[in-house]
Amino acid sequence: MRMPRLTAFLTATSVIASVLAASAGEVHVLNWKGYGADEPWAVEAFEKATGNKVINDFFNSEQEMLTKIRTNPGLYDVVMINAAFNDQAMAEKLIQPIDVSKLSNYANISPDKASSPMLVHDGKVYGVPWVWGLTALAINEKSFDKPPTSIAEMWNAAHKGRVVIRDDAVEAVQFGAIATGQNINDIKDMEAVKAKLTSLMPQIKTFWSSENDWNQMVASNQIDIGTYWSGSADRAKTHFKLPVSLVIPQEGAVAWLDAFSIPAGSKNVEGAEAFINYMIDPKFYVEWVTKVGAPVSANTKAVEALPEDAFNRKVMGDPEVAKRIQFQAPITDKQREAYLALWQQLKVDVK
Amino acid sequence: MAAQGTSRSGLSSALPLLAPAYLWLTAAIFLPLSAMVFFSFMTDLPLSGKPWAFTLGNYAAFFSQSLYLTLLLASLRLGLEVTLWCVIIGYPAAYVLAKVLKGRSREAIFLLVILPFWSNGLVRIFSWAMVLREGGILDTALNAVLPFKINIDLMYSYPAVIIGLVHSYVPYMVLTCYLTLQAIDDSLIEAGRSLGASRLQVLKRVIIPLSMPGLVAGAALIFVPVVGSFMEPRILGGRTGTFYGTIIEDQFVAVFNWPLGAALSFILLAVVLVILAVASPVLKRAA
Numbered sequence: 001m002r003m004p005r006l007t008a009f010l011t012a013t014s015v016i017a018s019v020l021a022a023s024a025g026e027v028h029v030l031n032w033k034g035y036g037a038d039e040p041w042a043v044e045a046f047e048k049a050t051g052n053k054v055i056n057d058f059f060n061s062e063q064e065m066l067t068k069i070r071t072n073p074g075l076y077d078v079v080m081i082n083a084a085f086n087d088q089a090m091a092e093k094l095i096q097p098i099d100v101s102k103l104s105n106y107a108n109i110s111p112d113k114a115s116s117p118m119l120v121h122d123g124k125v126y127g128v129p130w131v132w133g134l135t136a137l138a139i140n141e142k143s144f145d146k147p148p149t150s151i152a153e154m155w156n157a158a159h160k161g162r163v164v165i166r167d168d169a170v171e172a173v174q175f176g177a178i179a180t181g182q183n184i185n186d187i188k189d190m191e192a193v194k195a196k197l198t199s200l201m202p203q204i205k206t207f208w209s210s211e212n213d214w215n216q217m218v219a220s221n222q223i224d225i226g227t228y229w230s231g232s233a234d235r236a237k238t239h240f241k242l243p244v245s246l247v248i249p250q251e252g253a254v255a256w257l258d259a260f261s262i263p264a265g266s267k268n269v270e271g272a273e274a275f276i277n278y279m280i281d282p283k284f285y286v287e288w289v290t291k292v293g294a295p296v297s298a299n300t301k302a303v304e305a306l307p308e309d310a311f312n313r314k315v316m317g318d319p320e321v322a323k324r325i326q327f328q329a330p331i332t333d334k335q336r337e338a339y340l341a342l343w344q345q346l347k348v349d350v351k
Numbered sequence: 352m353a354a355q356g357t358s359r360s361g362l363s364s365a366l367p368l369l370a371p372a373y374l375w376l377t378a379a380i381f382l383p384l385s386a387m388v389f390f391s392f393m394t395d396l397p398l399s400g401k402p403w404a405f406t407l408g409n410y411a412a413f414f415s416q417s418l419y420l421t422l423l424l425a426s427l428r429l430g431l432e433v434t435l436w437c438v439i440i441g442y443p444a445a446y447v448l449a450k451v452l453k454g455r456s457r458e459a460i461f462l463l464v465i466l467p468f469w470s471n472g473l474v475r476i477f478s479w480a481m482v483l484r485e486g487g488i489l490d491t492a493l494n495a496v497l498p499f500k501i502n503i504d505l506m507y508s509y510p511a512v513i514i515g516l517v518h519s520y521v522p523y524m525v526l527t528c529y530l531t532l533q534a535i536d537d538s539l540i541e542a543g544r545s546l547g548a549s550r551l552q553v554l555k556r557v558i559i560p561l562s563m564p565g566l567v568a569g570a571a572l573i574f575v576p577v578v579g580s581f582m583e584p585r586i587l588g589g590r591t592g593t594f595y596g597t598i599i600e601d602q603f604v605a606v607f608n609w610p611l612g613a614a615l616s617f618i619l620l621a622v623v624l625v626i627l628a629v630a631s632p633v634l635k636r637a638a
Contacts, residue, residue, distance in 0.1 A: 060604060061604065061606070061607055063606060064607055168605070169605075169606075201590070204590045205589055206588075220484060220486060220487070221486065336606065337606070340601070341416070344418055344593070344598060345418055348418045348422060348593055350590055350591075351425065
């Protein structure tokens with residue numbers, strides 16, 4: 001019953017979007033809402049420094065982002081793409097190679113991220129690494145004397161009805177892969193993942209979908225443990241003063257890398273380069289972390305600019321952690337649909 | 352024949368009055384809905400810029416997995432339960448409003464019924480979340496009054512979904528029943544009483560049959576949106592909050608598979624229409 005409105009809305013936005021075709025001096029940015037690039041103070045600082053005007057547009061899923069750049073060629077100048085989707089965007093010729101010599105901050109990007117095969121194809125850079133983070137566990141400190149070290153804590157009967165997991169098929173399946181000791185990008189034994197997740201279901205209180213859900217449940221002491229994003233756990237602790245701490249289990253955690261790309265047909269490549277360079281600048285990053293809370297910058301100089309004991313520097317920069325985490329690789333549409341089918345089945349079975 | 356004549360001239364003079372509403376409905380409802388029908392037969396969205404073809408696969412998907420049917424049945428059950436509770440709660444309230452209260456007090460009570468409409472649906476659902484959870488308002492209040500300790504944690508459960516939905520939809524039942532109850536001539540009730548019918552008999556033989564159109568209209572107004580509801584189950588239902596509506600929402604929002612989402616929606620629409628069509632003769636006879 002709500003679809004007509006959705007369609008009308010979509011048509012309206014795409015009409016408006018094509019009317020507002022980019023003119024020189026404007027940088028059209030496509031990103032998640034509330035994810036750094038649309039911070040008012042950042043936009044203001046960038047506009048003052050370069051004279052470009054920033055126009056933000058947002059997406060709610062990676063599929064929507066791809067659709068927007070497919071159907072609006074020439075509209076966007078900068079798009080934020082999860083590295084696991086960069087491949088697909090490049091194969092469809094939606095994004096163009098970036099001349100990184102124009103980005104003064106690019107030299108400080110940590111070499112393993114800058115050379116990621118997900119972003120560099122045939123020696124050409126299709127994505128500038130921006131920030132990375134983990135989908136790990138977080139605990140309610142009130143429920144633990146000392147933090148757990150194993151992912152098995154999620155299955156501990158003591159937490160029955162006080163465990164949460166995100167309502168996301170890919171994340172759930174990859175979490176199951178880690179719990180069964182498999183490679184998240186090459187799951188050999190799907191049955192084991194399914195069995196493991198099936199046994200987790202009775203533990204679950206609810207499926208969270210936003211940071212706000214998680215924080216509210218901790219604030220009202222309704223949960224003990226759950227999957228959570230590293231940046232969000234940091235924000236919950238430092239910004240909202242909640243008793244939350246991140247646990248990177250010994251079995252490992254899912255890591256993701258977000259990068260900026262320039263769509264093919266961008267009308268303001270120069271402005272786009274300036275914007276990307278600003279986004280990976282240490283000054284912007286430190287301010288973002290301090291004012292709002294953020295994931296870990298891919299720029300080593302930016303991370304070094306943080307205080308010594310900052311979470312993003314101390315915990316996330318720990319070489320022991322680096323050994324345990326697995327970066328998400330591209331997923332085919334077929335896999336995604338299979339994951340969703342599995343996840344929906346699990347959710348129906350537990351009803 | 353005379354009646355036909357008046358109705359024709361009535362139509363022509365009514366046209367300027369009807370046109371804005373129908374033009375608006377055509378533009379805002381009919382066209383997007385037709386586009387959705389079109390999408391539901393496609394392999395991929397034409398908006399996505401990828402090649403697409405016509406297919407029945409999206410409808411076949413419904414039958415290929417038991418999960419969709421299970422969820423559809425769960426949603427229909429939810430619709431029935433919520434409608435039933437709305438009747439139980441809403442009908443007596445409507446009766447009191449129509450037949451017992453008069454003047455100022457009626458206006459005041461009426462206002463209280465309509466008041467929830469003035470707040471946003473999401474706000475209402477989130478306030479339920481504060482009331483129902485462990486250590487929430489209900490839990491704290493009851494434990495403050497009662498001499499023994501009880502533990503109330505209704506949040507993230509099936510009853511929480513029912514409570515939230517009944518609260519959202521009960522005003523529809525009150526309003527539709529109020530209109531038909533108010534139209535019942537009091538002298539009919541008095542006649543029944545004076546001919547020796549008990550209060551219960553008057554209720555069963557006079558009031559309920561005469562107010563049946565309002566009950567049916569209210570039930571239809573509630574049942575149809577509840578079957579497709581997704582926001583309330585998702586927020587209040589927790590682990591048990593997966594319903595047909597939430598699965599459709601996933602297709603649109605999470606995986607961007609509009610064709611499948613559209614097909615699932617039209618299957619729901621068809622099922623609801625069949626239910627209403629089957630129920631209507633029965634209900635008409637009752638009325």
